[in-house]
Amino acid sequence: MRFVVVLVIGLFMGLAIAMSLANALQRRQAWPRGLMHVMQHDLAAAREAARGQQCSTPQMAQRAERLRLVAAELQPALLPADSQDRVLTQYIEQLASEAANWDTASACPVQAEALTRIGHACDACHRDYR
Ligand code: HEC
Numbered sequence: 290m291r292f293v294v295v296l297v298i299g300l301f302m303g304l305a306i307a308m309s310l311a312n313a314l315q316r317r318q319a320w321p322r323g324l325m326h327v328m329q330h331d332l333a334a335a336r337e338a339a340r341g342q343q344c345s346t347p348q349m350a351q352r353a354e355r356l357r358l359v360a361a362e363l364q365p366a367l368l369p370a371d372s373q374d375r376v377l378t379q380y381i382e383q384l385a386s387e388a389a390n391w392d393t394a395s396a397c398p399v400q401a402e403a404l405t406r407i408g409h410a411c412d413a414c415h416r417d418y419r
Pocket of ligand 1: 326328330363
């Protein structure tokens with residue numbers, strides 16, 4: 290009987306420790322994942338709009354602005370402050386430069402092309418790091 294009680298207590302303690310570890314790990318990833326989802330949302334909305342006729346809108350400018358701001362947060366979010374990763378940094382710079390080339394004053398097809406290049410910059414990093 291005592292053996293069973295000890296076993297059950299041990300199992301519960303193991304479970305509690307595993308759960309709190311999993312929780313901590315998940316919270317650590319919450320910031321980069323959040324950034325990714327915001328970029329995903331803006332990119333998808335912009336692509337949708339770029340299929341239409343009217344692309345030089347304040348909403349489009351806002352999406353571009355937000356994408357640039359969020360992309361600028363990738364470095365601190367993905368890399369611990371004291372570490373370096375030349376390739377990762379290169380991917381981040383590539384995305385920043387494509388995002389900078391997205392001119393929301395241009396015609397829809399031109400913007401659609403810029404958005405495709407931004408999408409490729411996302412994919413390039415995902416291929417190696419996701
Ligand atoms: C420099 C590298 C890099 C770039 C550039 C990048 N990502 Fe990511 N992305 C990652 C990594 C790493 C993960 C995995 C994060 C994790 O699971 O903790 C990820 C995950 C994601 C996810 C899944 C998030 C989740 O909850 O699992 C989405 C969506 C995403 N990225 C969208 C994008 C979009 C859209 C862009 C471009 C605008 C982009 N990413 C650019 C590195 C990058």
